[in-house]
Amino acid sequence: MKFRTALSTTLATLALSTTLMAGAHADPHHKKRVCNDCGKVTGVRVVEQHGKGGATGVIVGGLAGGLLGNQVGSGTGRDLATVAGAVGGAYAGKHIEGRMKTDKTWKVSVRYENGRTGTYSFADDPHMRKGDRVRKDGNGIVRG
Template sequence: MSNRSTIITALLLAALSSTAQAEKAKPAKCQDCGKVTQIVVGEKAGESSALGVIGGGVAGALLGNQVGSGHGRQLATIAGAAGGAYAGKKIEEKAKSSKQWTVHVKYDDGRQASFVFDHDPQLLTGDRVQNHKDTIVRK
């Protein structure tokens, strides 16, 4: 075997060896990894209770009772109570509302999912994340 053949053989063996090492060095594919595609901040409506309805109804009835006389006063009291109850319900819902963050993720295998947080998840669009116990964490 000539020097030239020996050198070529050695170079081929070295190339094959480095390719095999590169294949071994590749990290295993993460099945639950992906990228944040969008973050939407919205408002979650609060829940009302009987307190808001009753309080609003009483306030509305008192205000309605100040209007008119006779049957008109009775109608104004009833209308004030109904309107006040509705207003009290809406005011309580607004007072108890909160922000929510919806994070949309596209996984490496093409799947898509959304995760809702009641606090700022401290993620940005483009962040790499991994699914971890029904939520996501930055990778």
């Protein structure tokens, strides 16, 4: 008799715990916790931006343009050609210097677990690729 009571108590306890465990998984209010600072890299692209030309480009370009303009024509025509060459050379020199000062920026796009997205800029290659797991760190992101 003792054995039967112990057996039925054990079976009742087992049935109750199984029901409770099944109910915990079926609970519609039981949700996976979302990390608001965790996400995946969705894309990485390198953007090249031309720098700004400065005084050096203007001066060198103006001198070169003036010298070339001075080789054309004679008299007043030569003077006008010299001035036009200097102005054109200064303009060209500024833009040439700007193209020589190209900066690269790495743009990393992220989709967070909560559905938000963000894009972060890096002056140097962050060595992140599409699919990498990252987390927010201050105003930037780090692998994580």
